[in-house]
Amino acid sequence: MSYQTLEIEQQAGVATIWMNRPEVFNAFDELLINELDAACIALEADPSVRVVVLAGRGKHFSAGADLNWMRRASESSQEDNLADSRRFAGMLQRLCNLSKPSIARIQGAALGGGTGLAAACDMAVASDDASFATSEAKFGIIPAVISPYVLRAIGPRHALRYFQSAERFDAARAQSMGLVTEVVPREQLDAAVDAIVQALLACGPSAQGAAKSLVAAITGRPIDGDTLEETAQRIARQRATDEAREGFAAFFDKRPPAWMAG
Secondary structure (H helix, E strand, O other), rough: OOOOOOEEEOOOEEEEEOOEEEOHHOEOOHHHHHHHHHHHHHHOOOOOOOOOEEOOOOOOOOOOOOOHHHHHOOOOHHHHHHHHHHHHHHHHHHHHHHOOOOEEEEEEEEEEHHHHHHHHHEHHHHHHHHEEEHHHHHHOOOOOOOOOHHHHHHHHHHHHHHHHOOEEEEHHHHHHOOOOEEEOOOOHHHHHHHHHHHHHHHOOHHHHHHHHHHHHHOOOOOOOHHHHHHHHHHHHHOOOHHHHHHHHHHHHHHHOOOHHHH
16 A cells, blocks of 8 residues: 555565654654554565564654644544544554564654654664653653553653653663663664564564564563463464474474575
């Protein structure tokens, strides 16, 4: 399908979603949210896509919410705001729940919802000049819809500070809190993303989907009998898959597995 606010590039199993509103620093509005949601649906259904990269054209990843969109929201009814917020929440959930690995490629500003997009991806690689903020409190609102993903990344202690102070923090700080997985000079950003992509492409796609499901299912649970049984059931199911049999056969035959040849 065609998009007004996005560009989708696909090559060798990798789909890059480029947010393409550089004139407003890739700030998002109703249209961008709807198109990101549609892109996630399309890429989830495409068997040729193994990895999804989320990126922004221009100097900045995303400045967060378009202020004109926010102004319209402030003048709308509570019912309209609820519907609007539900669409945003649904898009972030769809991005988070992709069965395929997702990487945020971040340069420049990733503010408000831009921080939320970074947190909703499985991994985030940032240039060393990147900056982040949950800036909503400066406008008298809260980072409610992005909070499950940011909290998952940085934890409640850091969230209590930054959700209330709206301070900007740099890429090194973002990495130390867990929001960013790797920080590199801007000229090395594409190479750093590609290195992770190549590692991901070497692994079984079914196993990766199962690994994402495992993390979601086990996080926060006590290490008790139910959890041990859950993990035993999951590995037993995965060992019995065609992908697992192919993975072990390829190792012993000293050849690439079928998913790399594909």
